[in-house]
Structure formats: C-alpha cells, structure tokens
Amino acid sequence: MSAIKIKIKKEKGKHDLGVSKFFGKPTLPAEWNDFGDTTIFLLQINLEEIKDLDKENKLPHEGYLYFFLDVEDEYAVTCDVRYYKGIPTVVMDDFNCVVPGYEQYNDEILIEFEEVLDDATGTKLLGVPADWNYQDEPRKLLLQFDPLDPGLGIFEFIDGLFYFFFDEKDEKSFEKVTLMEEYS
Numbered sequence: 001m002s003a004i005k006i007k008i009k010k011e012k013g014k015h016d017l018g019v020s021k022f023f024g025k026p027t028l029p030a031e032w033n034d035f036g037d038t039t040i041f042l043l044q045i046n047l048e049e050i051k052d053l054d055k056e057n058k059l060p061h062e063g064y065l066y067f068f069l070d071v072e073d074e075y076a077v078t079c080d081v082r083y084y085k086g087i088p089t090v091v092m093d094d095f096n097c098v099v100p101g102y103e104q105y106n107d108e109i110l111i112e113f114e115e116v117l118d119d120a121t122g123t124k125l126l127g128v129p130a131d132w133n134y135q136d137e138p139r140k141l142l143l144q145f146d147p148l149d150p151g152l153g154i155f156e157f158i159d160g161l162f163y164f165f166f167d168e169k170d171e172k173s174f175e176k177v178t179l180m181e182e183y184s
Helices: none
Strands: 002-008 039-046 064-070 078-084 109-117 141-145 160-165 178-183
Touching: 039 141, 078 178
Parallel strands: none
Antiparallel strands: 002 109, 039 064, 064 078, 141 160, 160 178
16 A cells, blocks of 8 residues: 655645645635534645545545644644535635634645555555654554744754554545644
8 A cells, every 4th residue: 555645735826725725714614514613724635636646546536635623732633534425515705713822723734645655654645644653553644744844934842753543444535534733
C-alpha cells in the first residue's frame, strides 16, 4: 500500500473555492450548520483530486472530506471528520475567526498530493503512522498531520504528530474517526 503526501501548493491569484486546502473558507453543504463555538476548520479535500493516488480504494473518489477540530480544551483536542458525497454550495467566510486564539487561521493554504511510501513522515493520507513506537500494531490511519510541515503555521508549539484513525470496524465510515496526539 502507498500513502498520499499532502504538500503546500505555492499558487498565487484566484482559485476555485472547492479545491483542497488547509484553513480559510471551507466550502460546505448548506445543511451543515451545527458547528460549535470552539470548532475550527483544518482541512478540506476534494476527493477527485486524489482518486488516482488511492490505489487500494480506501477513500471515496467523489465528494469532499473535511477535518474540523474542537479546541475547547487545548490539552484534549477532538476531531470531527465529515464526508459529503455531493458538491458543496456554501462558502463559510471567517470560519476560524469566531474561535478566540485561532483568528489567524483564516488564510487559505492550497495543497497538492503525491504518492509516498506507507511510513513516510510529514502530513499524509493513509499508510501507517511514521515513527510508531508502541508495542501494539497501529490502527488504520486516515490522516497524519505534522504541524511543523513548512508553510502551515498552526500548532507550531507542538513537536509531534496528530494521527486521525479510521473506525476499526468500518473504514468507509468517517463518523467514528479518532484523534491521537503524539509528542516527540
């Protein structure tokens, strides 16, 4: 199996709001209006952009995958991962501006994808967790997020990784994705 590296795309000028990106203005389904006061938008992935890289069909190849973080307790951040099969229609300006301390994460950081080895370091989809040093086998990895990846500028005080794991019983479901923070 191979993983899909997420890297910063150096692009200037106008772009489609539905592209894959960190932060900024998420493009969401109109019916999604249930976010809490401490929820920030982390990542939006247009799944059509990665369909050729997902060799084992672990992810849907249409629609969007979203990653949100509830930062109410900075020592116990939780995740809210959502999948939407259709084309989202609502652009949420200033999504992160309503959460005190996260106002600066309102600029979009466009991303692109490339195939990497399963155990690659950095931010990636799928594969296996990098530097896994536990006795147990790792759970099924959905996203490995490295806050120290060049150009991101979020959670830079964390020297470690965020692992988003699939539900062990149903990796096609994103309702029970769990977050684990691993510090160096």
